[in-house]
Amino acid sequence: MDVFTAVAEPSRRTLLDLLADGERSAGELVASLPALTQPAVSRHLRILREAGLVEVRPDGQRRIYTLRPEGLAELDDWLARYRRYWTRHLDSLERHLADTRTPTAERTDQS
Template sequence: MVIKVANHGWPLPCIFPVGNVQWVATTFTVLAEPTRRRILDLLREQPRSVGDLVTELGLTQPGTSKHLKVLRDAGLVRVRRDAQRRWYELRPEPLAEIDSWLAPYRRLWSGSLDKLEQHLDSMD
């Protein structure tokens, strides 16, 4: 599938269905916030309650809850109730989609680093 980029006019191959372009942009916006990335890092280790996250992050409960709502709305975390507590856990599937999209760019970067390493080795 090919979509046109408004300002450039050149074709952009897109592995995401056109309807998901907004989702990808939203996900990157959500991930741009350092506190949200820290929450995902903590949830990668294990599910945590809001109280656990408040303690780990040093934020207020309302502040932590706002970040969790944004992450939940973006589909990056899920919540389950257990009596009086809400447990948050990472949903890795959306991140796997983004990782798949980034793979070709990672290979380009890796190739550049390999060339730099070869050049530096030749200087010895």
């Protein structure tokens, strides 16, 4: 399943939002989504993993899920084409970039 479809599902966005706060075990994620059963959450996690949006690490009998945000780059790349059309939050975004850019600041792009 591609990234766009994976992210289209509200429960899966909720899972990503939870993982944005830090890694979580499968059981914790199940507990955070009371509307869904354990198998349903497990299936969503599989889809997110296959889409490259999360990673799993075993910890005894638990599975620890972590966010893999690079997977969202494809979505961001597509959106970049449209970002020039609205000016909302441009300043705050630019400030954010200035704050969070990597210390190494690679400029190995084109140009």
